[in-house]
Amino acid sequence: MSAEFARWLGIAHAIIQAPMAGNGSTPAMTAAVSAAGGLGSIGAAYLSLEALAAEVAEVRGRTDRPFAINLFADSATPPGAADPAPMLALIARHHAVLGLEPPALPSVPANPLAAQLDAVLTHRPAVLSFTMGMLSPADIARLKQAGIKTMGTATTVAEARALEATGVDAIIAQGSEAGGHRGTFLGSYEAAMIGTLALVPQIVDAVAIPVVAAGGIMDGRGIVAAEALGAGAVQMGTAFLTTTESGIHENYKAALISAADSATAITYAFSGRPARGLRNAFLIDGEAHRDQILSFPLQNAATRPMRQAAARQGDIDRLSLWSGQAPSLGRRLGSADLVRRLVAEAAEVRARLG
Template structure:
């Protein structure tokens, strides 16, 4: 099968994928709207319990009979044996006080949720399972295959793409330096894994023989056409869909995205302990130059949760993680189905 035929072979008409966006944005409504318009919607389920994940898949199936994907974090979850979180707790106390929250405390971290989440995915059998932050075991990939679920791994370098292909994935999501959200980097130093998307795709289609999906900073049909010209078999857009009415991003987050008139994104470990690209705000500035205080993922993610939840409730964006790609200033607001049609029309005109 030619690489370009891969998505069609799964019953997806158009080479457009909604990026999975864990933490709220990718609701069943958004996922179904993209799938119903001919693309592939993806549920970002990494922060969900198996029960929540199962419920969201069921809800999505009520809204569409088209294929969609489910995404999890497949690595990078290490509960640190000993970390001095004292300085971070002190820093967060200031914010907690200002927000009227009880002082922050060291959270008890559960074990890696991936194995149980994966069982729920295997049980529900979505058309596609995508993952980031690492590579599941060969056994897991074989079980996915047996259940007829196509697997997509995230790579930020050619080396990571080769490792994923060796492990047996069906396709690769190439995450360019421009991408919003967490960096998927798992086998290269983060600083060396910031390759611009067109360059990354061009290198990857030469390095591996599976389909390559371009993601990072793609905001309109011209960007999509350029990625397809570079050799990608499909494109995956996240930020472009964040402000759709179906997106579950908080109102404060949506307002901040629409207020960005230029690329004001930074790559920061401030919110979760893992490098991620988002709009600079009070909290990222507060931690600039103090990165050594930030404990690793998932501890920092748990430590900042109360602050982020309170910020969203108050409608303030200063202490929220505002994940966004470098194309953020070109965000448009319209229902997701309309956006899919517009993007495809623009892409055809640009080809």
């Protein structure tokens, strides 16, 4: 199945490097993964149209292989606190540690999705993947007409069926182990915390299109397990965060490699949407004041100056340390070497299983 999926995408190995909006994935990572025969992804959700064009040009300058662009198909956002003052006061305490002035209430830009989709149609990547919602059947048809394959993220069988009905080409089944934002868009995220092992085969049975397994897959063992569940490919995020091309701070990489299996939690604190990351001071403080957290993307904008200063200073207590549940299985390798290692490991596991 994975060979068929890879052929369909025009790649050698059915390994997708997860898009990691922010600075987890970089154009150098995307290009290295694609050049090594996987599918690299640009996490474009937070990029301006100019920055997206520059990233696409950089990837194309480094490789002529297929790659994906990823967007947030923003659906209804979870509600947040009505009064921003308590959250700004909470953030101010963390600003003081970083030597920053207290934060001001940021303005929230209009939803960029429509303009981002137009840009994707111009750039024509091999794949557009998206999370946190659905695109309209008309948008999916426009993308298809432009020769762009579409993959939507589902965290339940109901979401997978709803996505299939819009005409997407494949489903990314995101298990509860996954690092970063939950893709859930139908119902509460708490009701959609289904582990990869349980989620993937149920979605495989429920839809007629290929399924990509995501969440907690870090090595050849995970890849073969996903294959056994019927997945056509894997999408791996945390495994690529510790590679040379990753844009995250060295202290964040070190924290991932030394983290325990129990070190992560789901939090609204950084962005106003549920996401899995390593517990740190800001996560714990924010969650202790959950009722003060603002809605997405206001909370995300309000914490941005703190996160940017923390990234400059290497302060991992005030950064969003997105991580899946198996961070210690990460390797410090180049992204292309990691793809090659994963392919070799998966072959060894298949041979061992006979």
